[in-house]
Amino acid sequence: MKVLKFGGxxxxxxxxxxxxxxxxxxxxxPAVVVVSALGGVTDQLIAASCMAAAxxxxxxxxxxxxxxxxxxxxxxxxxxxxxPQLLENLDHLLTDLRSIxxxxxxxxxxxxxxxxxxxxxxxxxxxxxxxALLDNACHVDSLDVVCTRVQNSKTLVDFDLTNRRIVEQFxxxxxxxxxxxxxxxxxxxxxxxxxxxGGSDYTASIIAAALNAEALEIWTDVDxxxxxxxRVIPTAYTIPQLSYNEAMELCNFGAKVVYxxxxxxxxxxxxxxxVKNTFHPSHAGSVISSDMSLTANxxxxxxxxxxxxxxxxxxxVVTVSGPTMVGVIGVNRRIFACLAxxxxxxxxxxxxxxxxxxxxxxxxxxxxxxxxxxxxxFAVEIEDGAMNKAQLEEGLATVAVVGENMKRTPxxxxxxxxxxxxxxxxxxxxxxxxxxxxxxxVIQQEMLSKALNVLHNSFFxxxxxxxxVFVCGTGNVGGSLLQQxxxxxxxxxxxRRLRINLVGVSGRSHSVYHPEGINAAHYEEAMQNGEPGGIxxxxxxxxxxxxFNSVFVDCTASENVARQxxxxxxxxxxxxxxxxxxxxxxxxxxxxLKDTARERGVKYLFETNVGAGLxxxxxxxxxxxxxxxxxxxxxxxxxxxxxxxxxxxxxxxxSKAVRMAQEQGYSEPDPRVDLSGKDVIRKLTILARxxxxxxxxxxxxxxxxxxxxxxxxxxxxxxEKLPGLDAEFEARRQRLETEGKCLRFVATWADGxxxxxxxxxxxxxxxxxxxxSNNIISLTTSRYHDYPMLIKGYGAGAEVTAAGVFADxxxxxxx
Numbered sequence: 157m158k159v160l161k162f163g164g165x166x167x168x169x170x171x172x173x174x175x176x177x178x179x180x181x182x183x184x185x186p187a188v189v190v191v192s193a194l195g196g197v198t199d200q201l202i203a204a205s206c207m208a209a210a211x212x213x214x215x216x217x218x219x220x221x222x223x224x225x226x227x228x229x230x231x232x233x234x235x236x237x238x239x240p241q242l243l244e245n246l247d248h249l250l251t252d253l254r255s256i257x258x259x260x261x262x263x264x265x266x267x268x269x270x271x272x273x274x275x276x277x278x279x280x281x282x283x284x285x286x287x288a289l290l291d292n293a294c295h296v297d298s299l300d301v302v303c304t305r306v307q308n309s310k311t312l313v314d315f316d317l318t319n320r321r322i323v324e325q326f327x328x329x330x331x332x333x334x335x336x337x338x339x340x341x342x343x344x345x346x347x348x349x350x351x352x353x354g355g356s357d358y359t360a361s362i363i364a365a366a367l368n369a370e371a372l373e374i375w376t377d378v379d380x381x382x383x384x385x386x387r388v389i390p391t392a393y394t395i396p397q398l399s400y401n402e403a404m405e406l407c408n409f410g411a412k413v414v415y416x417x418x419x420x421x422x423x424x425x426x427x428x429x430x431v432k433n434t435f436h437p438s439h440a441g442s443v444i445s446s447d448m449s450l451t452a453n454x455x456x457x458x459x460x461x462x463x464x465x466x467x468x469x470x471x472x473v474v475t476v477s478g479p480t481m482v483g484v485i486g487v488n489r490r491i492f493a494c495l496a497x498x499x500x501x502x503x504x505x506x507x508x509x510x511x512x513x514x515x516x517x518x519x520x521x522x523x524x525x526x527x528x529x530x531x532x533x534f535a536v537e538i539e540d541g542a543m544n545k546a547q548l549e550e551g552l553a554t555v556a557v558v559g560e561n562m563k564r565t566p567x568x569x570x571x572x573x574x575x576x577x578x579x580x581x582x583x584x585x586x587x588x589x590x591x592x593x594x595x596x597x598v599i600q601q602e603m604l605s606k607a608l609n610v611l612h613n614s615f616f617x618x619x620x621x622x623x624x625v626f627v628c629g630t631g632n633v634g635g636s637l638l639q640q641x642x643x644x645x646x647x648x649x650x651x652r653r654l655r656i657n658l659v660g661v662s663g664r665s666h667s668v669y670h671p672e673g674i675n676a677a678h679y680e681e682a683m684q685n686g687e688p689g690g691i692x693x694x695x696x697x698x699x700x701x702x703x704f705n706s707v708f709v710d711c712t713a714s715e716n717v718a719r720q721x722x723x724x725x726x727x728x729x730x731x732x733x734x735x736x737x738x739x740x741x742x743x744x745x746x747x748x749l750k751d752t753a754r755e756r757g758v759k760y761l762f763e764t765n766v767g768a769g770l771x772x773x774x775x776x777x778x779x780x781x782x783x784x785x786x787x788x789x790x791x792x793x794x795x796x797x798x799x800x801x802x803x804x805x806x807x808x809x810x811s812k813a814v815r816m817a818q819e820q821g822y823s824e825p826d827p828r829v830d831l832s833g834k835d836v837i838r839k840l841t842i843l844a845r846x847x848x849x850x851x852x853x854x855x856x857x858x859x860x861x862x863x864x865x866x867x868x869x870x871x872x873x874x875x876e877k878l879p880g881l882d883a884e885f886e887a888r889r890q891r892l893e894t895e896g897k898c899l900r901f902v903a904t905w906a907d908g909x910x911x912x913x914x915x916x917x918x919x920x921x922x923x924x925x926x927x928x929s930n931n932i933i934s935l936t937t938s939r940y941h942d943y944p945m946l947i948k949g950y951g952a953g954a955e956v957t958a959a960g961v962f963a964d965x966x967x968x969x970x971x
Contacts, residue, residue: 168195193278795952859913
């Protein structure tokens, strides 16, 4: 015996109800089919009731619409020979419905009894159509089977009487039965009642339990229980199997797949529930059972520490507090008794261990009322100052992370709150039972989407780990980076399950933003059709989008962009900077950025500030982080100047070498920026700071090889004056050539002091053989004392710099 339940969407159209026919015909007998009203009919009946109660004669048009819809359904799907009797039965019910509504219209009063009778017509009509559609099906009126009683003002199922009637109706002979869900009848008065919205699931579960069915199948319009709401998280996927407890937790916290009371009757009989899609019947769906090795299609079991994330999108928190609550017996009893008497339901409770406060999570509609009745309950204590007035916090949402395996996996809660903290999501209240199966917490409603996405991503419920990237600057470095992202994205997804989502790109004039991602190969076209550019607009959009696991990438050299770092870090956006402006700025600002990143749990990385893609800063961080101390730094870190001095020869004087550096893109458009040594001073400042020294750029002593007069005036004047130095440098070059030496512009940090300047290097020095625009750095530390550590390689160029930036993005993703 199987019990199959089909929801409103499954029987809502001729096409869908024919799918139901195919599914049922493929099911072995005996079987019971439970159906909801045609999709939207229950809402239409409620609306008609309200119109009639308000004296609006349009209720009659609503009945006409219902009649037309059901007639069309019959004519579309039921065999001609069965139609006349079926249409007569439907019309009889619809005539009764019209009469009831007319009575409501005349007296303009809608009692609960009448309202229940009206909404019952949806299932009464749909079950007749479904029974006529199916061959050899016997229609059973649920009003003759499911019985209820009123207890403490609540309508509850009378299981003893209902179970006896189910066995009498369905257990006599094997076959196919069809009945309506949701509806019931009071065992004492005979008045029509119901099991609440979603009650058709409950009806099917009650029947399955009473008949000791082998399975309960819930056919709906989704593929089963999802790891999260797919409308919020596009990467959510079907959970193959859940325990009864997991399903109940998810249902109670917002997952609308199954009506929560459905699970209990079949759970007590250990009957599995299969949740499947009427419109995609070949999909395995989800199975709910006590046997976690059981799946719908024999696939491997679900072993992730959590099985799903659910949420209550609208939450209010009422807090009762006061010093006299400590150790006083009965305070919580008064709180909950007061709320129960006033019909206010609490779905989560949080109490401090000091007993000074109790916070209650309720629906926003009950917030003000709860405060009012609680203040009345504790009026004497409030007047005496022993307790505070109830406090109401609105605009919240509740998230539940659910999974049986959490109780066998240490560190889940720690990881959960660490991930939330890194993404700037503050938690207002936390609830966790001793079963360790559900961790629930309250956050600001505006953070709900971000929280769901980051948790789904972090707990490996997503197929990929996502990092959302905003790129500022599309020049040489930025353009190369975007090309590399486009080229590497698929490989990273395949080999490392990492997905780089380019969600924003901005230049000076144009920008483009899209939370679902921008094709990095076509960003230029997207920018032209996008939004205004500029850093101010970009920061506004980043804050507005509030993306999880977000990284801001600065591929500019702009001070204005660097000034925005603190704002971005304070919004829990990691920063990867090729821009040296911030890391070499005033030490106080540098430290503030580092501290803010640390406090916010995000990254501020700038490996490419020195040596382009060479692993210099990370190496220093690894050394100092492991307890080593940097004693001395010697470095050639200007690719431009190294190119210039390597190019000097009898045929290439200084002026020509500088011109070549500019033409080949090694120098800035104005080479004086490089010749001034400021860039090297910036880099030495950054290296010293990362080595643990407090230093500003002004503290570095500069020994320049170009007279100050050449830095004054226009660029044209500079080019005119520069050849005047050729003879001097040629003479020096010839002398050094005979001595077996060469020129290098070296940055040095030793004994707590720094300097940059031109040095003569002999052939025994590791800097002598430095070719082209390469960089080299020598680190003397407590451990690497006699034999300093050397790092050498390409230190300039858009591609290697972009590669270094890409590596920093990867570090953020793996954080």
